[in-house]
Amino acid sequence: MKKSLLVLPALLSFALTACAGTDVTSKSDNNPAASKGDGKPAKAQGARATVGDTIxxxxxxxxxxxxxxxxxxxxxxxxxxxxxxxxxxxxxxxxQIRLKNVGSVTYDDSPGNGAQLIDTEDQQYDEDLNDISLGTSIGTSVKLAPGSSRKGYLVFSVLKKARLSKFQFSLDSGFGPQTGEWLLK
Structure with missing residues (x-):
């Protein structure tokens, strides 16, 4: 009886931790109040992140x-x-993504583990670990000291007829507390 009373709090703690969930954000860091000086109009307040945006x-x-x-x-x-x-x-x-460490600790992860591509039929694709002719893959292992950055491609094997809709990315091999989401349309 004593053992079951000791195990119960541990199980309850685990269950509550597992239910904590992940916050999905599509809010871009890019300043909506001003143009980037590239001739493109500024994004409206609350606009969803798209290609070129940073989260x-x-x-x-x-x-x-x-x-x-x-x-x-x-x-x-x-x-x-x-x-x-x-x-x-x-x-x-x-x-193709760019990662910049703006924190105070080293980032050491496999970015491909936390990346998903989603099509217009809501089918999700995980990274495929293949190389393409356009450039270097970033999916397997990246170590970034604070202030450092890295750029490369994440490759996905998708159905030929698939139309790409969204890209999602999380830190900690997909188990991070936040997931960024970009519209690809």
């Missing part, structure tokens, strides 16, 4: 904070070589 995400560790920018989306990307091909009925799609 700052926190990690589970105190002081872990990254600015994540979706730089470019390639709906149909060619493989780097003849050995890296998508399965029949699929194609490679790629999202």
């Amino acid at each position: 700052t995400l926190a990690g589970n560790e105190s002081g872990l904070k990254l600015e994540v920018t979706v730089v470019k989306v390639v709906p149909s990307a060619r493989p780097k070589d003849e050995f890296s091909t998508p399965e029949p009925g699929k194609r490679f799609a790629a999202v």
